[in-house]
Amino acid sequence: MTETPVRDRPARERTGRSVGRPIDRVDGPAKTTGTARFSAEYPYPDIAYAALVHATITRGRITGIGAEEALAVPGVLAVITHTNAPPMKPPPPVSVLNLSSLASGSKVNYLNTDEVHWSGQPVAVVVAETQEAAAQAAGLVRVTYQESPATVDFAGEQGNATPQKSNPLQQGEGHKGDAEAALAAAPVSVDLRYTTPPHHHNAMEPHATTAAWDGDRLTVHDGTQNIGWLRTALAQRFGVPAEGVRVIAPFVGGAFGGKTMVWAGTVLTVLAARVTGRAVRMTLTREGVYRTVGGRTPSAQRVALGAGADGRLTALIHTSVTQVGRVGGSPEQVTSQSRHLYDAAAILVQQRIVELDMLSNTVMRAPGESIGTFALEAAVDELACELGMDPIELRMRNEPERNPIDGKRFSHRMLREAYALGAERFGWADRTAPPGSMRDGRWLVGMGVASAYHPSWEMAANVTVRMSADGTVLVRCGFHEMGMGGATAQGQIAADALGVPFEAVRVEYGDSDLPTGPGAGGSAQTASVAASLTKACEKLRRSLLALARRSAGSPLRGARPGEVEARDGGLHRAGHPGSGESYAAILTRAGRPFAEAAVGSDTRAGTVAGQVRFMSKFLMDRRRWMKAACGAQFCEVRVDQDTGEVRVSRWVGAFDVGRVINAKTAASQLRGGIVMGIGMALSEETLVDPRNGRIMNPSLAEYHVPVHADIPPIDVCYLDEPDPTMPLGLVGIGEVGITGAAAAVANAVHHATGRRVRDLPITLDKLL
Incomplete structure (x- = not known):
């Protein structure tokens, strides 16, 4: 495994400087010896434990709550519902002029309303002396409802999608020229539809909160990705000064975006602590995370490409439909990379959304680009097949000198160099072009490639x-x-x-x-x-x-x-x-x-x-530059000729991520993103009942993330060339690794089998 360019490492080590060296993480000993303290591990005297009761309907009103059986469980201290919960302030309206207003995962004022907005919404909190008693009593709370019609079928509602509005942080539409006319006139073209399912983060540490009040001063231990937002949100919801709220989160056991917003478990733990006057801890079950914490939106995407016989793109169209909850959620930037990766003469990118009676969606590693690069990069591969051209050659022939839509300069872009480095390390020259032409005994061997892309932020x-x-x-x-x-x-x-x-x-x-x-x-x-x-x-x-x-x-x-x-x-x-x-x-x-x-x-x-x-x-x-990390993903798969079993057998990721601060942690981040991309390609899928919006596989037993046996050695390399417009020349590493990964797998599977799967995940039934 390569962790820093061979040509650069000796010079760095001779200088004795710290930046660039593969220094061991300072938190490593604490985590490997078990002394690192996570949010559910802080001791408090007389601590109580809380558990949630989830709505079993999709939309409607609560007509009655029976808590008698729950209160009879030994050790139960309180059952908090909308009938006895103290008032909280609702989340503030979202405004890009106040970024902390983005903190709330949902507009719902939990337990201050009798309305139900999605299947799984918390409708009660049980507080007890032990976690076991709280969980037992939560199962004994009886809730009756008056149901209302609900809209939950993403596939059925796509025809009702509306254009996404643009704001300073995200654009819903962009164009250059008349892309539809250029597509119709193109000598060679593809016009394709791709879909991706909902996904969930599944961090190793489930969402957990420990909260303690001292008068109007609040201390919260929470596995949050945004301490400042959480502090501001809790102060606003509970009507106390922000300086009186302390949020402590030295260690977060994985997040991937799922702990960015403030979700029901955190708010209701703080509420339970205020009601009982004791420190309270709530650790969500895996199912509880699925019911109350948003995941990635599903998507339906159209990618249409037109080109001349020489492979020069004359048209690029990328449109998407994604989902938001009626009570919250924000659109993903699915077409983002399609504004920047290819120098087409005419371009149209457009995003549309549907509102459903579902839990709000939320950001998940490389929100938008992770699923958008799947569609775009698979379509580029399909166009290469139509042209009879090498997929890398097609990409390089359309590599832009400036940002294609608006002509802005790239602050730093070395995608050509990343492809050259990756192709050499992977052995791309050994690939034979016809699908199904490479074999190893009973295994069909395929090689695929895709571009990685993620914008740079500060x-x-x-x-x-x-x-x-x-x-x-x-x-x-x-x-x-x-x-x-x-x-x-x-x-x-x-x-x-x-x-x-x-x-x-x-x-x-x-x-x-x-x-x-x-x-x-x-x-x-x-x-x-x-x-x-x-x-x-x-x-x-x-x-x-x-x-x-x-x-x-x-x-x-x-x-x-x-x-x-x-x-x-x-x-x-x-x-x-x-x-x-x-x-x-x-x-x-x-x-x-x-x-x-x-x-x-x-x-x-x-x-x-x-x-x-x-x-x-x-x-x-944004007016002056286009800043981004990019790279090239190379994947080799082996597909069993009889069963359709897919195994990823080799991987090389070559990246342009600016200056690398730590060779070891950078390689780990890139490798982790690739692992997540492999999961997205082959197994990950949140199954939603289209009748009621209920998640049907809310556990790691049925939502299949990659395990060690699914992942080959991953060779990660990078150019380590600084971006002159960024601090120390660094660009950002955590998310670019997942982008392009699913497309590289899909392209490799097609090369091995001749079968093109455009609907993720690529499962056996789609290959047989």
């Missing part, structure tokens, strides 16, 4: 950096650790910025008492924190230099900032060995125990300023 982040007189550094920022090695990467960045050993840096994160960090989403956290961290380190260096310059005995007396560099644990005149001073000496001579610098503020004015800073930079960058 959020606001508040950071403080402290240098102590003992030479150690403390970085403080309330970002998140979901398994990607965030604290390790930021420690590496701070070490290089201040010229100290990595071991001298400690990073505090995962707590709302720290400076507010960005949410962990959009592959943006590392870049967002890095931008503020490098600025804070620069301010700190200048502050320390100012101290040194005022000291009569300092070798840096009179030095200007441009003449000084940070290295060897201190400040030194550039190009003059031995002409510097350690940080410890500077602080000791000045009689200071430490020096500190900050970027951003958590005051009310600072919060507004941070929001303005994010939106203005986002809109300015």
